[in-house]
């Protein structure tokens with residue numbers, strides 16, 4: 001009698017635990033890919049490309065860490081053109097705003113500028129050697145050069161409504177070159193799914209359930225539902241798109257580079273953790289579980305970080321698919337803003353500007369907070385991707401840099417100490 005009671009208690013407890021967890025459909029999606037010889041072959045080829053780039057990037061980062069001030073350590077911002085699709089909705093400005101809200105959440109989470117990352121200060125004592133990671137990336141709703149049959153004009157946001165997209169499939173070649181986010185029923189109880197390693201050149205999609213898209217009060221039929229109402233399902237799924245596995249992919253007791261999630265700074269775990277555990281209260285594979293990581297299954301309010309190792313893996317994957325994104329779908333200003341970087345910042349009046357992929361003659365103008373120009377220069381970027389600026393005896397404070405290229409102008413702030 002007693003053993004039956006214990007069994008019943010265990011059953012109830014395990015069901016409660018299960019109901020507290022999010023459910024991600026990545027594994028089912030991968031099962032579908034691996035069941036198709038054509039898709040499986042494509043997946044394996046893409047992963048082989050990734051592995052080569054991953055090793056190259058790790059070697060490069062180790063070299064940079066020994067000489068952190070080298071100019072090559074400047075990375076221009078990664079720009080991701082995004083299209084959002086609502087296949088089952090009428091055109092709605094509310095849903096357009098909800099899409100932008102969701103993109104803002106992605107930008108915060110992927111740049112580690114989310115306010116709740118401050119919790120890591122206290123939590124980190126349970127995870128020696130683990131640092132937060134970020135990608136220096138901007139997800140941007142595309143506005144230019146939309147696909148011919150999309151019905152969208154230049155200047156309109158790449159947000160579609162109704163059946164123009166996909167007809168229920170997981171990819172649409174019409175929208176190749178975008179990060180396609182599809183908000184629809186993702187399957188029974190599933191909050192979202194993405195392939196492990198997405199291919200934007202195929203118009204592949206990340207699918208998010210109606211109740212897990214964005215945050216706030218939502219729109220009719222698209223109301224974010226607690227505890228998955230802070231937009232973190234998409235943070236998690238895009239992690240998969242950039243080739244991150246779950247942190248609970250298995251114990252990696254002998255080789256962290258080839259077992260588990262294959263990332264050495266994420267503590268190994270073999271089962272998902274749901275709910276909102278206190279840091280240090282969950283132990284799996286003999287170590288504290290990183291339950292606040294976006295790639296576990298905890299509540300939106302209780303996940304707030306990627307690790308540095310995850311960021312490196314995502315960057316390596318991005319590098320293998322970067323050329324597939326159509327940056328001409330973004331405005332010139334957005335493109336320009338992402339295509340130069342300033343380092344170091346703050347600085348002492350001497351700094352370097354690095355450009356990437358600019359073709360127009362470009363001018364730089366540095367001015368102080370009163371608008372007084374303290375430096376200007378014109379040059380042909382094609383031959384001068386690095387510009388060193390030395391301000392003469394600058395007073396410390398906030399300065400601004402205007403970068404003009406063609407008809408575009410972008411302003412960035414620098415601090416001189």
Ligand SMILES: [Zn+2]
Pocket residue numbers: 024025026236237240246
């Ligand atoms: Zn997942």
